Amino acid sequence: MTQLEKTPRLATHGVGRVFDTTRVLDDVSIEVFAGEIVGLIGENGAGKSTLMDIMCGVLAPTDGVVRIDGDDVELGTLIDGAARGIFRVFQEQSLIGRLSVAVNLCLGAEDRFSTAGVFRAAQARAHARTLLDDLGLDYDVDRPVGDYSFGERQLLEIARAVSLSRIFQTPHPVILMDEPTAALSGGELAIFFDLLVRLGEAGTAFVFVSHRLPELLDNSDRLYVLKDGKVVDEVPPSTTEAQLHRLMVGRERADDVYQKSRQSGPSEKVRLSASGVSAPGLQPTDLEVRAGEIVGVGGLLGSGKNQLAAALFGATDSAGSVSIDGVDIKHSVSSRVKARMGYIPLHRHAEGASLGLSITENVNEVRLGAQSGVGIRRHSREVSEARRWAERLRVRMRSVDQRVRTLSGGNQQKVVFAKWLSQGAEVIIANNPTRGVDAGAKEEIYQLLRDLTDDGAAVVLVSDDLLELIGLSDRILVMHDGAVTGEIPSPKEQPASEEAVVALMV
Known part of the structure; x- marks a missing residue:
């Protein structure tokens, strides 16, 4: 084994993060080597998404360091991370629906396909066709991404990460994936895991967050378990679902x-x-x-x-x-x-919760919409109603004034339920x-x-x-x-x- 292979491609050492007065990560150290799949698991609110935000440059750590190929780095933006070979696939998707597949596969590196400020569309299309052929994905590079299903777009998110790694010429990229299979089923799942195997054989590493425990155990080389912002264990894929559940939740399933x-x-x-x-x-x-x-x-x-x-x-x-x-x-x-009647939609980010609004505004959204401007709003009543339902559904939050986008996925879903139940659905x-x-x-x-x-x-x-x-x-x-x-x-x-x-x- 060479020295490079012994050195983690990506690592965190003692990383912590504080929002306001709340510590959401505490002394987190993990390592990711080229060509491996590392599972990252924990309850909603355990700190998984925050950790990945820090590893790719979306957030800076309050303490501790991020290391790439053994060197301490400061990543100020997502593009800083991409330039060093660290790419993020977000759960809520980052593709732009009205733009073509080819343009989306170049997002974040448009300057590499521009001359004197003019975007070279033909070159971008050629790059996209070659990439998709290599990955075995069948997409029309000229078709708007919004024409494809949610699951098909999720596969394109993976393709975009690989695309950027080629554009930035990073030989062993690390792709951080937050619930990438949540919208996939059947044939799409088979394509996804085939992609992971083939890319892994070429040296690509993955950090894989999923709440589907069998998926993680079947496809990870090893797993880190987070609870309350801390790594509580690193376990092999031979670990049972019951053992993972106990580590995550702190009790038997x-x-x-x-x-x-x-x-x-x-x-x-x-x-x-x-x-x-x-x-x-x-x-x-x-x-x-x-x-x-x-x-x-x-x-x-x-x-x-x-x-x-x-x-x-x-x-x-x-x-x-x-x-x-x-x-x-x-x-x-x-x-x-x-x-x-109340409706819990398939895609909570797009249809269920207003992510930019507070918990209070979300919980009262249905009632206020039904009033259509009639009646006097009483903020104290709205706050009281939001607090009552947030407590009843055990929403993990700092306060009901917190923006829903800052909550974990499970707590966002509880807010969607609260929105309807507070109106008597x-x-x-x-x-x-x-x-x-x-x-x-x-x-x-x-x-x-x-x-x-x-x-x-x-x-x-x-x-x-x-x-x-x-x-x-x-x-x-x-x-x-x-x-x-x-x-x-x-x-x-x-x-x-x-x-x-x-x-x-x-």
Whole structure:
């Protein structure tokens, strides 16, 4: 082994970070060597994203140092990090939808494709075509990125990091990935992990944050576990999920993680009824959800499950009828909201939370929007309401004045729930409510859903997590090619089998 191979490509030594008076990282030391995949795991709020921000130049450490190839460095910007071969793939994506694939793959290095201030589009397209061919990705370099699905854009985020490493001529790049697989499924996941293997063989290193524990264990060379801003252990991939959970959360994982034992079964009262609901990608669909019932909706990518969730809430052009508690509701978001329907969207950053606003503003957003300027705002009441729900849902925060974008993913999701529950929502359409959420926060969301059904709420749960779908649902509607292909009961006495659900998906 050469001296270069013995030296970490990227390392932190004693790194800490303080925001205001809150210490979010404390004496964190990790090492990343060329060609390896390092898993980084911890509860939401453990400090993972802050650590990656420091390693790539988005944030400066309050104390400690970042080292690249053994040298202490000061990275003032993301581009400073990229110039040294450190690249970041953000969970909320950084591509610009209206720009072409080729231009997006050059973002951050446009000057390398410019002469006298004029961007050389032909050269950028040639660079993009060569790169995508090398990576085995099939994209039209002239097509706007916004035309592609969220999962397809996520793969382009990886491609952009590789693109910049080539432009800056860094032979062994390090790519920091924050929940890169959260929006991927099926074939996209296979492409993603194939990319990691091939790039790793060429010397690329990865720091991989994911709340999907099996993914981390199956694909990491080793893992660092963070808790409360500190590294509590470095473990091999032979570690079990239960051991990881204990290190992350500080307690044993519950045997009944989905709280199936609390499933009491629905009442006779139909809370939500849909007849002939259809939309682009969704064939006419009927469903009923009773008080106290969780109806799961499962299917592969393109099955129509996401379209069904949006159509039920009135968030897309659709036909058919929807009634709540026997009353027909007009096809509009405002009408569904007035009828006490709440919506947990698939992409919380784009549709669920107003990241630039405070917790208080988010929690009161629905009510204030419904007032349409009528009535007197009472700030003290808004703060009290936000504090009440933040405490009830155990949102980890400095105060309710904190911007939502500064919260961890799981706490952002709790704020989305609080926004609807504070307005008395009793019919909940939840599309992958635990996507990108750590194990501890997942258990809290599962408890919340059980509490809601105990109080008589009706829940439609769309989930890509098969075990979650089976564990939470009273019954499961399985979709394929925009239509429901079957219904499977999942009572607590005899939950549905994975084989039965999958058989209807394919």
